[in-house]
Amino acid sequence: MLRAAVNWTMSTSRPVVGLPAHTASDSGRSAHAVLDSYIIALRHHGATPVILPAAEDSISILLFVGMIDGLVLPGGVDLDPECYGEQPSPQLGSMDPALDVTEMPLIATALELDLPVLAICRGMQSLCVALGGSLIQDLPSEGFRGHERRDKPRDHLAHPINIDLASKLAAILQAQTIEVNSLHHQALRSVPDRLHVVAHAHDGIIEAVEMTDRDFVVGVQCHPEDLWNSTQPEFSRLFDRFVAVARDHRTRAAGQAGTQETGRDLLPAGSSA
Secondary structure, three states: HHHHHHHHHHHOOOEEEEOEEEEEEEOOOOEOOOEEEEEEHHHHHOOEEEEEOOOHHHHHHHHHHHOEEEEEEEEOEEHHHHHOOOOOOOOOOOOOOHHHHHHHHHHHHHHHHOOOEEOHHHHHHHHHOOOOEEOOOOOOHHHHOOOOOOOOOOOOOOEEEEEOOHHHHHHHHHHEEEEOOOOOOOOOOOOOOOOOOEEEEOOOOOOEEEEEOOEEEEOOOOOHOOOOOOHHHHHHHHHHHHHHHHHHHHHHHHHHHHHHHHHOOOOOOOOOO
């Protein structure tokens, strides 16, 4: 009975989506965590989220990518500027070295295997850095005052963004301009060639990126996990599309596995693949 249930979960079309956990201290003890808002959004839109712990070894990274159908890179604390070859600014916030060490090879491996990736806030910054880009370490100290609105509720619509009409994001949201929240004090500075900037805020800050040579790689600087069921329901379409592509990835992977298994069944007795 249990084995049949396990076999059924392997064949279901419900995609498994991985989220790298941030590391923190809880009453003096270290812990791994992902905010509930990401878990709730993914479950609502038809995915099964799994939390990926910090890992430094390549075997763990390969195992993570092998068990998931899509990757969400969540928001969080600042990246270590050493990741993009800079010295820390005096305004740099808290960092999570274990998460940095995990995300860089995780992103590279996911992209190599064309795994669907949805990168959110810090996640978009991690995506940019993993591909060779760099960040503005602190917006206010570089003249971008009033952009960040962490003094407001997380679903507060702080400013509009303008989206490239020809982009995947515009097609998904069915909008060229949309109001978003703004909870970041860092932003993309230099963007690698493989990433295409597809949205800006009124002050010129980059608000979204995409990769055109992959099935689905979209990064947004806002926090759609706090908007889709509140002040900006259009962002539900973004989760819908991401989960749909992850589901297609799962279906294709299951078909390839079935083909390989059928091939083994056809081998003569005593032969090996």
